[in-house]
Amino acid sequence: MLRARDNPFASERLHALRFRLRGVTWEGLLERFAALGHRGSLVGPEGSGKTTLLGALLPRFRELGFNVRQLRLTRDQPRFQPPALDELWRDLGSHDLILLDGAEQLGPLRWRGFLRRTRPAGGLLITLHRAGRLPTLLECGTSPELLDELVADLLGELTPAARRRNRELFQRHAGNLRLVLRDWYDCCAAGTEALDR
Amino acid sequence: MNELKIGILEDQAAFRPGELLRGGAGWQVGEPPRSVETRLFWYTKGKGTEDVEVVATESFERPQMQDARPFEFRLPAAPYSFSGKLISLIWAVELVAQPSGDAARVEFVLSPTGHEILLHEAANATSPG
Incomplete structure (x- = not known):
């Protein structure tokens, strides 16, 4: 049995994956954000890398002198925790x-209230599944080729069997890489033949 | 460039609950440190959310830019180091210097057997027949 600590798809290793920016440089993206008045959104379906991109942008915003304030809402935690928001x-x-x-996760009314209260802030960047609430800074998407790159990074190489499994999982999860990589974790934990050549 | 090192006395890799862990920490940093401390903690690694708990900290008084100090921690009774398919619990001591935030760590096993507990082996050993 592969110990959890040795699993190449452990959370810690997934968090360490760098975001692959396509079609624009980091400088270009930051310039675009400035041109939007530092109000924008990262748009894409679940598992398309929006959270990873936010994480990659965070140190760059700090380098620009921003005091970054992070908020996170999920299906399990769809409301802000009062102490954090009051502060x-x-x-x-x-x-x-x-x-x-x-x-x-914010309904239309709560979104409008939130937007109003964030006016004093120097910037606001949100993630969304669909475009609309703020101008789109970047649309995040996935592809089988991107998945191949990520899995090759995690496994150290991409065998033909791993590539086949990528195609199958990509289709099964409709491009949601978070779910695909979770399946990979289980596959490695079980030591299935998908890791073989 | 900052350099931090931490080690356990005689490179002891496994401890039993309640045992004393002794070690040494050394550092060379580019600016006068605001604080330098060692932390005894465990964390989890595996699928899903990671967990961490700092069990004890020891701050060094008047740390210099280049310095070396001994440290010791009395280890708690639990939790034991273990690994399963979904989660591993790992013990470590860490050296952290501020304001740079640089850190170094060394891992060890805490277990009554002196070995990391492997859950699948434990399950096999207790399953009937």
């Missing part, structure tokens, strides 16, 4: 940049 509203200023992951 945010209390001292929000132009040096603050709010990153809200999971903005689709």
